[in-house]
Amino acid sequence: MTEKNDQVRARVTLGHSDISMRPIGLGCMTMSQSYGDANRDDSIATLREAIDLGVGMFDTADIYGAADAAFGAPTKGFGHNEELIGEAIAGRRDEVVIATKFAVQMSAEGAVRLVGDPAYVAQACEASLRRLRTDHIDLYYCHRQDPSVPIEETVGAMGELVTQGKVRAIGHCELPVDQLRRAHATFPLAALQSEYSLWERSVEDDGVVAACRELGITLVPYSPLGRAMLTGRIDRNQVFDATDFRSILPRFRGGNLDRNIDLVDALEKFSVAKGATPGQVALAWLLAQPLDVVPIPGTKRVQYLRENTAATEVGLSADEVAQLGALFDPAHVRGGRYPDPERGR
Template sequence: MNEGTARVRLGHSDLTVRPIGLGLMGMSQFYGTADPETSIATIRSAVELGVDFFDTSDYYGAGSAAPGRPVPGFGHNEGLLGRALAGLRERVVVGTKFSARPTPEGRSVFDGRPEYVKAACEASLRRLGTDRIDLYYYHRLDPAVPIEDTVGAMAELVAAGKVRALGLSEVGPEILRRAAAIHPISALQSEYSLWERGVEAEILPECRRLGITLVPYSPLGRGMLAGGFGRGATFGIEDFRSTLPKFQGENFEHNRRLVDALAEFATTRRCTPGQLALAWLLAQPHDIVPIPGAKRMEYVRENFRATSVPLSADDVAYLAGLFDPAQVQGGRYGALNTLPR
């Protein structure tokens, strides 16, 4: 795959993007601190490199924080992207999300009411400094509102020219079918990587049937598959990974050994472990556009070059076996993880 010319169409929409995008969540919270000006410079440099698909959410910046560390605030990430894309907006596809919002009591709730959908869209447009959102996702389901009502309101935004295409996040096959019956769904964003394969059994087949592009978040296993964590690595309380079962105790050490094997195999393909993990995703029999997160340009560049890593069918099968779900220890989230990430 040539990183300069290959493009992926997002579902049935007219949006096409290069095969690897950029997730921006970590520029606002969850993975330690980030300098806003450095983040803006990284985004602008990414555009010059050729990255043309950027993922954000109105919620990024509003989630829980470590004691004594205030969060940047609701909408922070969108505002950051809006500033970074000044003069560059026409060169990129922007995906953002709605539904999660903080309450005055400091909790977070999911809101899928049609009136909220429209208000959230208007606020996102202002923060992004644009007149349309290319891909608008329903971030997490509101159990009190039928999916048909929420997607119906999203479809009205498309008809009004404020949104170009619709997406969902972290939903199963039934919700996909019900949503697609109201309006074409162009993308599903869910966690998918070598070490998190839960979408393979039912969700990916339904995406294929409905013509929906999968946009995997955390395609590098929240950084683990990049191979940068050594034995006994620890994560501070401001780092979301400190709460995740895969990164704790014996689970972490066991999973790290799997990554060591990934790194060893990567040397035979003259690439980094992270590039190999991304190349494995791109080799799946489906249109997939991973959105690895990165706060520094060196990692954006490394990830983007994964499109040039050739893998044979035997390579793909070997890596799938190496990270057989039965071999990966620890669930996706701990008992206290309820917020969208």
């Protein structure tokens, strides 16, 4: 596992795998869904710029492009995001780590179904390989565990893909500690992907962070910038389009939004003193945590990609890490993650 220093790590190794990368990846979901429309050419340019910058990991999923159906918005279709990445990395496959996911299916009406039986695991992997135009997936996640299938069966089938050389390492998403341990005992997990940021820290309280540290599993925080709240680019009068996922999230509505922006205002003052942006400080706070993490901030734009990548140059002292943690104490953040606790990313 990678050792930390007082500043920031140059590279991170995913769990006990042989996959090493720079410690900030790129979340690609927004290029296909959830945060308004995206321009295909701009997205491909951003992906290619990410390779030039040495961004280590592109994070996608087979459902990205279709999941807007759950919120009544038009979709680009199942597999859209993987196809986009496959086009962007043509000729440069070996320069980037590709992480993708399976298990979530969605009807045209937005009904969600989770599928995790071994036959489907193999089928989904083959389909992702075709869309990504590659002969292997570096990190293959189960997006959400199918409650009708024992986790040992799902993870066992994923392990078979590693044995076959189609996948280099496996991970899971949003697992509670008991299932995390069962999964890891079946086949070693390289990574766990969960929401984690200055303003969403439930993984600290429910034992997930401690378990990842104990088991040597790299934590991959999604929404590490609080769905852009921690960038300081959202104001008190913000109105989100119906196609924007945040339009239904409690933390971005009414009095909750106003109170949460008070916290971000304080983050901005801290960032000015550091000579950094609020988003860079938020990412640096994650990188300073006492375990290996690879945040995957999402963006469609080269400008923000460069800004996020430069967060590795922001060093925080132990006192500054504690100061930021106290500022965003969970008791100070208003509103839940989702309107319905069963709805996740």
